[in-house]
Amino acid sequence: MSPTPFILMELQPVFAWIYELLQSLGFKGDLLTVVVYAGLGVTVFGVLALLALYLVWWERKIAGHIQQRFGPMRNGWHGWYQTMMDGLKLLQKEDVLVDTRDKPVFFWAPIICFVAAFCAYVVMPFGEGLIVADLNIGVLYIVAITTFTVISLLMAGWGSNNKYALLGGMRSAAQVVSYEVPMVASILTVILFTGSLSMVDIVESQSGMVFNWFIFRLPFGPIAFMIYITAATAEANRTPFDIPEAEQELVAGFNIEYSGMKFAMFFLAEFVNLFTVSAIAVTLFFGGWQGWEFIPSWIWFLGKTFMVVLLLMLFRWTYPRLRVDQLMEFAWKILVPIAFANLIVAGWMKHAGWYW
Amino acid sequence: MTVEQLKEYIAGKYPVMMTPLDTGRYDPVYEVKSGQLLEIARALRDDENLKFDFLCNLGATDTGERFEAVYSLASITKKLRLDFKVILPYEGAKIDSVQEIWPGANWFEREMWELYGIDVKNHGNLKRFLLPDDWDQGHPMRKNWDAPDFVRFPEL
């Protein structure tokens, strides 16, 4: 049995070699599968951690250029290793702890946040055949696992024993739970047409020409995308929906009492989440890894994802922040009705066969 | 109403209660007896021709012999300015709160109480706010007050 049926064609020989090496070292059966998957996990984790660091740098550069300054410039060419230095600094920092914290809750919150953020990548199709595991419930799994973040934020808010943190945690719970509804409704619109929850199937159903991308399926495609991207901004806690950590109101919100590496874990998880929601948007609406043949599929995927990330970053540096009650109103009174109306229209069109 | 007319009007209406002080150089200044403060204040605010509804400033002064509480008033609608002061003795200085007439006097009176030790009657919220909560070294704006660790520079 081949442990990973989906692996990039060009890497197949390398993979076969590693596979043989492991076999010659005496791994076999289930143990071999476990080791291989663990190796894959570590690889994905490393790549994503690096990616998250770069997203931080990229965001700072974008912010700088929007605000007519340069952003980080000192460490390397245009400050390219600035965030690594920041990470190193955070690693060395003293872990300041409040005595009144709820110890286990406080300790586990950043870990759960970090792990949940990375778990979503198990089913993420980075390229043609480049996926850790093509679960047949891929989208459902992602929706479920990304919601874990809210538990960790609530734990951070509660465990810190700080009023601002608690307010931040409560806000994030309310926000993420509310925005989950329109988000899932817009994802359902896509699933209606693909007929499968598997990420690979979703991407493959959009193959062919550009107009097969889901965003170009008028009229429900663009509407679903807009609802998704709005809800995703809220899901990733970014301006204009960044109320859980609204720094002008709650100082730092849920992570107010965290310092050093624990803070860095929240921080990195935030950027991994940003990449996750963008990657899902690309998979669902922009044809995933698909593109012209002469460019490798994973470059297509990364390029498209970075474009969506750029969109979210532009939101952040342009818009003011919504108030908490306006945010909830927006979710329940505007987004949810539109999302469900869209879903019904899409279902009817599918039933009538008015689609391509 | 010009400044001259205002002075005449005041002289005509409150000849006894408001004593003009000094000078014709700037805005009119009057002295008011502390017992008549509330009466005068209310009259100045409610007078149809004056309508001093805006309390610009209220500050205490220590002249070395006595305290003075100086009220600077303005009229938004009639565009007038007027100052009056209440002279208080050094010992047991007490003054009525004018909050019921100008609610904005609250903090000014608190400051007066805190920094000069002038007792404000019917204030209702005399709590320290500029100085630390546990301050116990007297009233620092008084002329005879020196900081405990203060060494005066010798007069040259």
Next chain:
Amino acid sequence: MSALRTEEFIVNMGPHHPSTHGVCRLMLTMDGEKIVAIEPYIGYLHRSLEKICENRTYHQCIPILDRFEYVTAMSCNYTFALAAEKLAQVEVPERAEYLRVIMLELNRIASHLIFFGTTAMDLGALTPFLYALRERELIMDLFEMTCGQRLTYNYIRIGGVSKDIPAEFVPKCREAIKIIDGKVDEYMALLNGNPIWKARTIGVGYLSPELAVAYGVSGPVLRASGVKYDIRRDDPYSIYDRFDFEIPCRENGDVFDRYMLRLDEIKQSIRIIEQALDGLPEGEIKGKVSLKFKPPAGEVYSRVENSRGELGVYILSDGSDKPVRVKTRGGSYSQLQALPHFGAGGLIADLVAIFASLDIIMPEVDR
């Protein structure tokens, strides 16, 4: 369903909080996210400026009052100089008066630009802050060119100003105000139509004109509540009666109106500066004031309209070279005092917006 037991809790907003603009502490009694009561605690920046002034000569008081309200330090210089001049009946040369008006109005623009930036930042839009500071830099450069300082100028002295402007000041100033004039339109385009901005500001923090007058609220906050009162027009000082400008006034008294009113005021200040630059006469820049300035005994309260409302200085003189008493009054003091009476009832995010719209600066409150 049986009633859920809830409890009010107290949150200290400040002294170290990103949106209290300094070290103000607001003790909030909250019911969930909703604010039930506000109690301001001040004094963290109390430096006893008034007491220090009592031990300084009149000339030495001016740099101390720079620190009183450092965002518009020119007007602090000016208010004290005005009070001393009133006391001693000093004649101020024409050119000095024009220079003072130019500097005061430039400083008002600089202060309103900071207001614009910080308010936008408090509402979550981080970018306008950088834009506003970029334009403010033009004004800072003009000040630096004139008096060598960028924040605490010590420029307006008793009887005149300390230095004459350099030759390139006038063209540079015209250029700067032209740029700022265009940028103000850009700011309005940037935020005014934004639905989030509107939702956050319109109808938030209504201050009724009666309450405003009762608590001595002045300046742009008062005018945004519909009371058309500007000391430059209604109790004119310096040479403001010579210029043609309008007093912007708005009706609704909410955060949006306070924000818009300040942007309108920038436009009017630009008009004043243009007229002052056109009419700038040649001549002396300082009246006859000796270093041993001894005004006759007396007392005076002078007040000017600065960007935060009425800035007043009361001086009591006994005829010596040191004032017996200097009492300062800043607009922020009254505005912070009025805050508990109209700021409660909203969410914590509303309070942040209201606090930003009052444009409170703490050194002016604590002195």
